[in-house]
Amino acid sequence: MSVHYYDTADLVATVAARQTVAVLEHAIKTHGRAIWVLAGGSSPMLAYREMVDHYADKLDWSKVFVLIGDERFVPLNDSASNWGSVMQVFHESTKLSAVTKIEPKIFETVALTATDYEEKIKSLSIKHFDSVWLGVGEDGHTLSLFPDNSAFTQSTDRWVVPVYDSPKPPSERISLSLTALKQARNVVIFATGSAKREALYRAHEDGILPIAVVARTAEENGANVQWLYDAEAWSDSIPRP
Numbered sequence: 001m002s003v004h005y006y007d008t009a010d011l012v013a014t015v016a017a018r019q020t021v022a023v024l025e026h027a028i029k030t031h032g033r034a035i036w037v038l039a040g041g042s043s044p045m046l047a048y049r050e051m052v053d054h055y056a057d058k059l060d061w062s063k064v065f066v067l068i069g070d071e072r073f074v075p076l077n078d079s080a081s082n083w084g085s086v087m088q089v090f091h092e093s094t095k096l097s098a099v100t101k102i103e104p105k106i107f108e109t110v111a112l113t114a115t116d117y118e119e120k121i122k123s124l125s126i127k128h129f130d131s132v133w134l135g136v137g138e139d140g141h142t143l144s145l146f147p148d149n150s151a152f153t154q155s156t157d158r159w160v161v162p163v164y165d166s167p168k169p170p171s172e173r174i175s176l177s178l179t180a181l182k183q184a185r186n187v188v189i190f191a192t193g194s195a196k197r198e199a200l201y202r203a204h205e206d207g208i209l210p211i212a213v214v215a216r217t218a219e220e221n222g223a224n225v226q227w228l229y230d231a232e233a234w235s236d237s238i239p240r241p
């Protein structure tokens with residue numbers, strides 16, 4: 001696990017994009033395809049744009065399989081949809097829009113939506129996730145794994161779990177589980193923005209917030225985990241993990 005400091009969120013985005021393209025390129029050379037778990041929320045948006053602006057010609061993007069780490073229980077064309085928001089950026093580039101999409105399908109219930117997405121992911125015989133991007137909430141959540149929420153606290157063999165009573169609206173979501181994150185090979189954590197400073201400090205201090213547990217679980221199962229901080233989120237008292 002490594003902690004990196006950059007003056008701005010723009011620099012975090014530049015580094016995240018550059019490093020991820022290298023990981024995806026290596027995976028394609030080694031396995032013929034790369035699996036990339038996309039993050040929702042606003043923090044990674046600059047990095048997605050960096051991909052579109054500077055790396056569209058770098059890879060055969062059709063060999064990059066993308067799935068979303070968590071999705072709100074809304075139609076994909078709803079402005080709140082994580083998948084919809086990221087695909088909107090990708091579709092600004094004909095080349096990036098050629099990624100192989102593992103698209104979630106929204107059913108009548110969140111439970112069915114989670115089951116279907118898990119089946120879709122597993123049907124591709126995915127053995128690991130080459131790159132996983134994670135945002136961090138102000139309460140230390142990541143994906144849609146929230147403190148004290150059963151989707152985080154209850155152990156499960158499932159890779160995709162339904163989430164109820166999310167404190168961050170909408171209340172229903174689907175999320176990769178802690179178990180799924182054991183398949184990660186490279187994790188990039190977008191530790192940006194002053195609103196996250198307290199949660200990020202606590203994550204390193206007591207290690208019990210979801211972002212801390214997810215990062216530790218991934219690392220214990222062989223992942224290279226990088227926390228990319230900007231100045232707003234950094235606090236000098238952050239212990240080096």
Ligand code: 6PG
Pocket residue numbers: 039040041042043044070071072082134135136137138141142143144168
């Ligand atoms: C979601 C996101 C969530 C996000 C954090 C940070 O569905 O809300 O996936 O986990 O990553 O809440 O969000 P921001 O990057 O917008 O601060």
